[in-house]
Amino acid sequence: MTDALFIDVEVDASVAQDRELAAKLTEVCPVDIFAQSDDGALEIVQENLDECVLCELCINAAPPGTVKVIKLYSGETLPAGAAVAGG
Numbered sequence: 001m002t003d004a005l006f007i008d009v010e011v012d013a014s015v016a017q018d019r020e021l022a023a024k025l026t027e028v029c030p031v032d033i034f035a036q037s038d039d040g041a042l043e044i045v046q047e048n049l050d051e052c053v054l055c056e057l058c059i060n061a062a063p064p065g066t067v068k069v070i071k072l073y074s075g076e077t078l079p080a081g082a083a084v085a086g087g
């Protein structure tokens with residue numbers, strides 16, 4: 001579940017559990033939507049989600065298709081054309 005009203009971010013489990021990718025995402029996001037737990041796994045900072053500036057840096061930092069930014073207000077997903085995985 002998410003508290004965010006406007007933005008949701010979906011990260012593939014393969015990325016979330018990869019310390020190096022998690023660190024990269026934590027570093028690139030200008031509004032600190034990503035963080036790392038003590039074991040290095042990726043965490044999404046729910047309260048920062050709506051600060052997303054749609055810069056796509058996270059999308060470009062991870063393998064294609066593993067990070068998606070969803071505009072809840074319009075139903076659009078970045079990168080454009082990506083399907084939102086069910087569940």
Ligand code: SF4
Pocket residue numbers: 009028029030031032033051052053054055056057058059069
């Ligand atoms: S699009 Fe930019 S601001 Fe939004 S989550 Fe990704 S890196 Fe952060």
